[in-house]
Amino acid sequence: MLPMLIAFAAAFGLLIGSFLNVVVYRMPNGISVVSGRSECPDCHHQIRAYDNVPVFSWLLLRGHCRDCRAPISARYPLVEAVTAVLWALVAAVADSTVDAVLGIVLVTALVPVTLIDLEHFRIPNKITYPAAVIALVAGLALDPSGEPDRLIAAAAAAAFLLVPAALISGGMGLGDVKLIAVLGLCLGPPVAVALLVALVAGSVVGVVLAARKGVQEARKTKIPFGPYIAFGGVVAIAVGQPLIDAYLKAF
Ligand SMILES: [Zn+2]
Structure with a gap:
């Protein structure tokens, strides 16, 4: 049953990835993502x-x-393949319907967010807002008793990023704060793992950049933070809950 489910998720992920290509190409230019055929x-x-x-x-x-x-x-084709792999990953690791649905919502939002942030240095509200609403509705419908935990996780993670986003100019912005809130609504407490991975990965790249270009130049280099949050989100989906369980057991 599970291998079939994973294969089905991968096949569906390919199709969704094809649509996400359209989103990434058209949304920043203000073109409708639903009407009009694709052209060369x-x-x-x-x-x-x-x-x-x-x-x-x-x-x-x-x-x-x-x-x-x-x-x-x-x-x-790379975006399509990556989306298929992410959908398959969610199908492979989710141990409940709510985890599967919220995981799918999250990875589907993370793919275009990453590409648009890398290219345009912004995270569109047109992705984070619908993702947040869908996550909230699906969470409430499938697992109402778990919603308070997810809401607290979203608020805490957003508050955590709000301080650096407000204090440091460039690099991090309100789009990142909204994105981490979406992660909280989809992941619940494991959003802490995503946040930690994102901050560590961002710092490592910052240090490497400073070593190669010098601190002055590295400070001036604009680095979007969305891709790090997305990377953290995928890590949290893959190993977030086991990590949290192990951590809690250790104390
Ligand atoms: Zn042509």
């Missing part, structure tokens, strides 16, 4: 349905447009 950015021919099969079409056409032969970025 070079020759503007519409992508045919049979050339729009996640990952496989790109491989079959060896990364080129069928009409003008313009190269098509490997980012598209």
Whole structure:
């Protein structure tokens, strides 16, 4: 049963990943993500349905447009593959329906957030707000007794990031605070693991950057924090609850 569920989640993740490509490409430019067919950015021919099969079409056409032969970025099949892997991961580790649903909501939001933050240095409310609402509704419907814990986790994690976001200019912003709140609503207490991993990963990269460019230059380098939060979120999904249990058992 479980292997079939994981395979199903991976296949569905591929399709969702294909949609997330559209979100990442269109949302920052204010284009509707639901209407209008995809087209080649070079020759503007519409992508045919049979050339729009996640990952496989790109491989079959060896990364080129069928009409003008313009190269098509490997980012598209990669986003589809990564989304499939993340959906499979959630299916493999979730031990309840509520964990599975909230995990899926989270990874599906984290993929476009990471790419848009890397490219545009912002996390769209158009992703964090709907994700928060869906997480809240799904949490309340599937596991009402667990909702207070998730709300407290979201508020605590957001409050924790609010201080550096308010004090330090550049790097961290309100988008990051909203994103960590979404993580809290989806993960509950294991959001602490996500926060810790994000801060450690961010510090390590900061130190490496300072060593390579010098402290002055590194300070000026704008680094989006969203991708670190996303990385922390995936780690928390994979090993968050076991880590918290082990920690609590140790005391
Ligand atoms: Zn073309």
